[in-house]
Amino acid sequence: MLVFVLRRLAQSVVVMLAVSLISFMIFRYVGDPVASMVGQDTRIEDMERLRQSLGLNDPFYVQFWTFVTNALQGNFGISYRLQLPVTQLIFERLPATLELAFVSVVLALVIGVGLGIFTALKRRSFWAGLIMSLSLVGVSLPTFLIGTGLMNLFAVELQWLPSFGRGETVEVTPWWRTGFLTQSGLRSLILPAITLSLFQMTLIMRLVRSEMLEVLRQDYIRFARARGLPERVINFRHALKNTLVPVITITGLQLGSIIAFSVVTESVFQWPGVGSLFINSVATVDVPVMAAYLMFIALVFVVINLAVDILYYLVDPRLRISARAGA
Amino acid sequence: MSKTFLRITAALLASTMLVTGASAETIRWARSSDALTLDPHSQNQGVTHNFAHHIYETLVDRGIDGALVPRLATEWNIKEDDPNVWVFKLREGVVFHDGNPFTAEDVVFSLDRARSEKSNMRQLHVGIAEVVAVDDHTVEVHMTGPSPLYPNNLTNTFIMDKDWSEANNVVEVQDFAAGEENYAVRNTNGTGPYTLVERDPDVRSRLVAFDGHWAEKPQIDEIIYLPITENATRIAALLSGEVDFVQDVPVQDIERLQSSDGINVTTGPENRSIYFAYRMDDAPLKSSNVTDANPFANPLVREAIHLAVDRDAIQRVVMRGQSVPTGIVVPPFVNGWTEELDAYPAPDVARARELMTEAGYPDGFTVTLDTPNNRYVNDEAISLAMVNFLGQIGIQATLASRPVAQHSPLITANETDFYLLGWGVPTFDSEYNFNDLIHTKEGSYGAYNGGLYSNPEVDAMIETLGTEVDLDKRNATIAAIWDIVQAERMLLPIHNQVLAYASRGNLEIPVHPENTVLMHSVTLSE
Numbered sequence: 114m115l116v117f118v119l120r121r122l123a124q125s126v127v128v129m130l131a132v133s134l135i136s137f138m139i140f141r142y143v144g145d146p147v148a149s150m151v152g153q154d155t156r157i158e159d160m161e162r163l164r165q166s167l168g169l170n171d172p173f174y175v176q177f178w179t180f181v182t183n184a185l186q187g188n189f190g191i192s193y194r195l196q197l198p199v200t201q202l203i204f205e206r207l208p209a210t211l212e213l214a215f216v217s218v219v220l221a222l223v224i225g226v227g228l229g230i231f232t233a234l235k236r237r238s239f240w241a242g243l244i245m246s247l248s249l250v251g252v253s254l255p256t257f258l259i260g261t262g263l264m265n266l267f268a269v270e271l272q273w274l275p276s277f278g279r280g281e282t283v284e285v286t287p288w289w290r291t292g293f294l295t296q297s298g299l300r301s302l303i304l305p306a307i308t309l310s311l312f313q314m315t316l317i318m319r320l321v322r323s324e325m326l327e328v329l330r331q332d333y334i335r336f337a338r339a340r341g342l343p344e345r346v347i348n349f350r351h352a353l354k355n356t357l358v359p360v361i362t363i364t365g366l367q368l369g370s371i372i373a374f375s376v377v378t379e380s381v382f383q384w385p386g387v388g389s390l391f392i393n394s395v396a397t398v399d400v401p402v403m404a405a406y407l408m409f410i411a412l413v414f415v416v417i418n419l420a421v422d423i424l425y426y427l428v429d430p431r432l433r434i435s436a437r438a439g440a
Numbered sequence: 441m442s443k444t445f446l447r448i449t450a451a452l453l454a455s456t457m458l459v460t461g462a463s464a465e466t467i468r469w470a471r472s473s474d475a476l477t478l479d480p481h482s483q484n485q486g487v488t489h490n491f492a493h494h495i496y497e498t499l500v501d502r503g504i505d506g507a508l509v510p511r512l513a514t515e516w517n518i519k520e521d522d523p524n525v526w527v528f529k530l531r532e533g534v535v536f537h538d539g540n541p542f543t544a545e546d547v548v549f550s551l552d553r554a555r556s557e558k559s560n561m562r563q564l565h566v567g568i569a570e571v572v573a574v575d576d577h578t579v580e581v582h583m584t585g586p587s588p589l590y591p592n593n594l595t596n597t598f599i600m601d602k603d604w605s606e607a608n609n610v611v612e613v614q615d616f617a618a619g620e621e622n623y624a625v626r627n628t629n630g631t632g633p634y635t636l637v638e639r640d641p642d643v644r645s646r647l648v649a650f651d652g653h654w655a656e657k658p659q660i661d662e663i664i665y666l667p668i669t670e671n672a673t674r675i676a677a678l679l680s681g682e683v684d685f686v687q688d689v690p691v692q693d694i695e696r697l698q699s700s701d702g703i704n705v706t707t708g709p710e711n712r713s714i715y716f717a718y719r720m721d722d723a724p725l726k727s728s729n730v731t732d733a734n735p736f737a738n739p740l741v742r743e744a745i746h747l748a749v750d751r752d753a754i755q756r757v758v759m760r761g762q763s764v765p766t767g768i769v770v771p772p773f774v775n776g777w778t779e780e781l782d783a784y785p786a787p788d789v790a791r792a793r794e795l796m797t798e799a800g801y802p803d804g805f806t807v808t809l810d811t812p813n814n815r816y817v818n819d820e821a822i823s824l825a826m827v828n829f830l831g832q833i834g835i836q837a838t839l840a841s842r843p844v845a846q847h848s849p850l851i852t853a854n855e856t857d858f859y860l861l862g863w864g865v866p867t868f869d870s871e872y873n874f875n876d877l878i879h880t881k882e883g884s885y886g887a888y889n890g891g892l893y894s895n896p897e898v899d900a901m902i903e904t905l906g907t908e909v910d911l912d913k914r915n916a917t918i919a920a921i922w923d924i925v926q927a928e929r930m931l932l933p934i935h936n937q938v939l940a941y942a943s944r945g946n947l948e949i950p951v952h953p954e955n956t957v958l959m960h961s962v963t964l965s966e
């Protein structure tokens with residue numbers, strides 16, 4: 114067990130190092146950060162002075178080494194654009210992203226599972242057909258189009274919901290300002306959460322539907338039916354339980370993507386999370402923020418995957434045997 | 441105490457009882473980006489300055505017509521017996537937000553801070569030898585030589601409180617290169633008409649009117665400042681009534697907003713010209729099929745391109761009417777501009793073709809055109825139109841489009857043959873353009889002379905401008921330099937940008953040439 118975990122941990126460290134190396138290399142070619150930091154009337158010699166003091170003239174491996182050693186201490190430097198410590202910026206923006214991601218996952222799960230069961234059980238009904246075709250639209254339309262569409266309808270035309278921002282927030286702890294406790298905060302959540310969850314929702318729905326259809330064909334369901342158990346008990350106690358196992362796995366893995374891909378939704382709705390922080394940083398070549406954000410996203414994926422692997426190991430005895438045999 | 445009570449009561453009454461007009465006292469103001477920092481001398485950038493103008497004040501200010509107007513200084517003049525010294529008389533009875541009185545010591549402190557090593561405002565004050573407080577309300581700025589236009593450099597240099605800065609350890613400008621944040625990045629103490637109440641960078645800032653301000657109480661009591669990056673979202677927020685004023689209106693949305701009920705759109709010229717420039721030294725171009733000479737170095741070719749461009753078509757089609765076509769790379773309110781210089785020819789492709797043949801390029805040549813794609817209004821589309829115009833006279837241009845962060849290093853490092861650039865003139869004087877765009881690239885001159893144009897005669901004329909006190913003589917030199925630049929077709933001017941503001945209801949905000957909106961000067965119509 115210990116060996117397995119240690120080995121996976123070592124692999125994770127390698128992944129993190131690779132991500133930091135790649136992100137660092139990419140950022141060397143996204144442009145000149147100094148050009149976007151200063152006004153156009155800054156003299157060349159002043160720009161050179163700034164470049165020198167930022168360490169941009171150092172050889173690549175020196176810059177990378179400085180970056181990695183600082184990053185290990187949780188220090189990602191100062192944002193070129195906002196001139197605040199990057200770690201602090203990310204932690205200030207993280208609650209907004211996590212709240213949005215949480216609501217989106219819940220929406221995707223509840224609606225996705227519900228509709229999945231419905232379309233599986235009432236396979237031939239008109240409504241199931243309609244939902245299935247609409248779900249195709251949901252997967253194929255790009256997020257920003259869905260976002261601006263919803264915004265134009267519900268914010269501009271109907272004026273029911275806010276078009277941007279997070280509304281009023283309440284400080285729960287010094288590190289966490291939440292929008293869950295105010296009316297405007299909750300109203301502001303609706304449009305971005307729907308936009309962000311739509312893709313996952315259709316994914317979960319289709320997954321539940323096909324799993325459910327698969328399970329309903331199994332022998333034990335037929336036996337249950339033969340025993341004369343009520344439909345409700347068969348569908349929800351026996352069939353659904355077995356359907357949900359892969360769904361939970363997928364949802365867990367998708368949580369990382371939701372956090373990572375909230376970039377588009379956040380920028381459309383000016384949601385003050387880490388995603389919009391990242392987008393604004395890209396436009397101004399704010400290298401420290403971009404690098405820290407990529408590292409953060411990589412960390413999220415690595416942690417989730419590690420947790421999933423360890424859980425599998427605990428749950429599935431076959432893995433343990435093969436690990437021992439393979440060693 | 442009783443005064444506060446009265447104010448609260450009044451505010452409550454206003455918010456509960458008076459329905460008409462009450463909403464206009466708070467303005468929700470959306471822009472595409474936020475101020476970079478609140479440390480007034482750390483960044484030399486328009487959005488940052490605009491925000492700071494509400495909290496801090498400058499000695500002199502730039503009016504809506506481009507002229508200098510008094511702010512913390514009531515008058516300024518060159519000392520009678522010494523042309524190297526500027527004397528500023530300071531306004532009396534001014535206090536900082538924390539109650540400290542404003543004196544000459546604060547001005548000395550702030551100018552010294554602004555010209556210190558770490559300050560990004562430094563280049564505007566390089567001519568200063570020493571700043572001296574003569575008495576509490578007089579300051580002398582000793583320059584290293586005659587500097588007739590120095591007050592023009594002061595319109596964005598803000599005055600901080602010396603005592604407050606010392607107490608909070610912000611005597612030095614923030615050195616973010618060294619990885620530090622200072623107290624002044626998030627906290628302020630200015631003499632300005634508003635005090636900062638809330639600051640969440642990139643999200644929201646709140647300012648309220650300062651009771652102790654020396655001027656008349658502004659009509660707008662409270663400002664909620666909201667950076668919204670996405671164009672579509674910013675406009676949607678205005679249409680849905682969630683913001684009252686949008687400062688950065690995208691060109692494509694102007695018509696739609698004009699036809700919406702209850703929304704005013706104001707447009708006006710911006711202090712920024714868009715132009716093309718070419719490599720003009722003798723070495724062959726890097727990106728051309730002509731390898732034995734530089735076609736752009738031939739004046740006939742430059743004249744042909746000048747005639748091939750249809751500036752009115754660019755204005756009509758690319759800019760949807762929102763630009764002012766021009767024949768010179770400065771907008772009208774800049775010293776040195778004249779109507780004659782501004783004139784540009786109607787396109788004449790036949791004549792342009794003749795010129796190309798005369799120049800020895802009857803079949804044209806190939807070249808790469810470098811353009812930014814996220815800096816100026818429709819920058820990439822303008823360059824695309826340019827490619828088409830050039831095609832008509834045989835010049836096959838390949839468009840290389842990049843974000844500005846990658847585009848501008850090409851120009852400063854002389855790595856481009858042909859490029860688009862936009863240029864503003866913060867000093868409102870042609871000298872600024874000459875220094876950076878026309879003068880031979882050497883030392884602190886010619887930073888953006890990416891075409892490497894070099895004319896020793898012109899250089900000498902430019903260098904006299906900085907110290908010439910006789911303004912008539914100086915203006916004659918400026919005119920002479922423009923004549924040479926225009927005759928040589930050194931730059932290819934296209935248009936001056938236009939700014940558009942949109943607001944709701946009874947707000948009407950005129951466009952400022954430097955895009956500086958000052959909420960305390962906004963008047964509300966009934």
